Amino acid sequence: MSAILDIRDLHLDIVASRRRNHILRGVSLDVRPGEVHGLVGESGAGKTMVGKVVLGIAPPTAQVTGGSVRFDGGEITHMPDRARRSLMGAGLALIPQDPMTSLNPARRIGDQITDVLRLHLGMGAGEAGERALALLRDVHIRNAGRVVRQYPHELSGGMRQRVLIAIAFACRPKLIVADEPTTALDVTVQRQVLRLIKEMQENAGTAILFVTHDLGVVAKICDRVTVLQAGRVLEHGPARRVIEEPEHPYTRALMKATPRYDRPGDLLEPVPPALVDELNAAAAAYDRERAGA
């Protein structure tokens, strides 16, 4: 089966005031149609940046210095704006991290769902309105008829994340980048939202690139997983295998540092600093080698 998203040897630098920081050091991964692919790593590992490059929303200071990102068979790394816009929404969508800030506070919920439907599917106001109601019901929002007329501040965080999930699935995209979609939520709401994403994903057959630092989440929802550290892929494979028998010592350390609902008594261990130092040194060596080459 050919991949819907195929990232090969992606290199990316952040250039700020003449300093060049290597963020991604040859990241490769592929997401197959209909699968949930976890992208795991600590803060600063570059996992969110991968998602941003895929969506074309990397900051202006970010420079892709090598590699390729192919979506649905076409190269999208340096795509011109106009071509990319028609790809967005319809082909590619995002479930953002923070539901509190990702909806426009000055616009009604309904309008924020219908706008994307009207833009990409050419629906009229009436049809888009009907579809928005159906989408809200899909994400299990009761009294959808009232919610469409409400403003974001009238909804709770969990409700807003449901709305954002509805927006992401609105045009039936082929791939959704979910950027830590549960991190900003309450623990009890987290599980509901996670279940909802899985349910929507299975019904629509959408592929998801699931960016997270939470291995517990990976275990619940992902089919395959890629472990990222300092912009390098340390390990990848089926989620179950990586979690139950991690090959890389870093993945093992990460597992021990993750709280587990099923073993509340376990003590957590931080990732050993020596291991992090070793990996960072390896990354630096990689940079030198690349600079010399």
Added chain:
Amino acid sequence: MSLGFLLRRLLLAIPTLVGVAVIVFVLLRIVPGDPIAMLIGPGATPADIQKLRELYGLDRGLLDQFVLYVGDLIQGDFGVSISLRQDVMELVLGRLPITLELCLAAIVIAILIGGTLAVAGVYWRGRWPEAGVDGVSGFILAIPDFLWALLFILFVVIFAFSGLPISGRLSHEIRFDALTNFYLLESLVRLRFDVFGSVLLHMLLPALSLALPLSAIIARVLKSSLNEAMTQDYVLLARVKGFSRIRIVAREALRNALVPTVTLTGVQFTFLVGGTVLVEKIFSYPGIGNMAIDAVINRDLPLIQGLVLTFAVLFIAVNLLVDMSYAVLNPRMRHG
């Protein structure tokens, strides 16, 4: 917007107005200058002067004068103008519409210019048009309204540009028996487009003079709040949805950026009303600003008091409008 809020604000306006009345009254009695001396010719006898002083109540003590003044005010009597010998209230209300229309035109121009500059600066962020917008707004801001007025007149005179009138309000060739002094509005309602055009043309330069500095301020504030709005997560999501940049600026960012701009425009509008004093004089525009200068030159105490109170009411009204607009612009402020 609750009725209670409106009522509370209107009640709060009363002490403000009383304060203004007291301050104006005291200030006018402190500054040198005798209205009677301005009024009568050099050959007047002391007896004549004394008679006039009695007529206007200027022979009494300060406290007596003040009590009289406030007592009349409460009954809606603003007194009689010393220089024009007409009821102050009638004089001011007669000319107020002229200034109101001028200010309205100025604010519309300011919003159009400022808004366009701001949106252009944000749309072309980081490229040369943005630097251009900053430069232009800085330049416009550096020149005050009355100087713009003089520059425009200079320009019209030097290039003998007869198409643009630089004085008055309506061309002399046009006969227009107005029922009100809202010429712009009235001519429109009565479908007198010749009058409408002429009034608009006469209004253009004074309104532009008043509008330019304000437009630069609007451009700067709106641009910085637009830029801030453009960094928000919902803008990022709009990009992911596939909307064009101009649509994102106009529909996602603009409304969220408007609140600080409206606040500032409201405050600056009061300066604009103050600016009419000089600008109307320069363009011989017959509004209350022009009238205020004459009143001061003639030491026409009742008229000055009436005009200052009128300006105060205008300021209070504008601030109330600004506060009311928040609820429209920001859904989060609609309760309470």
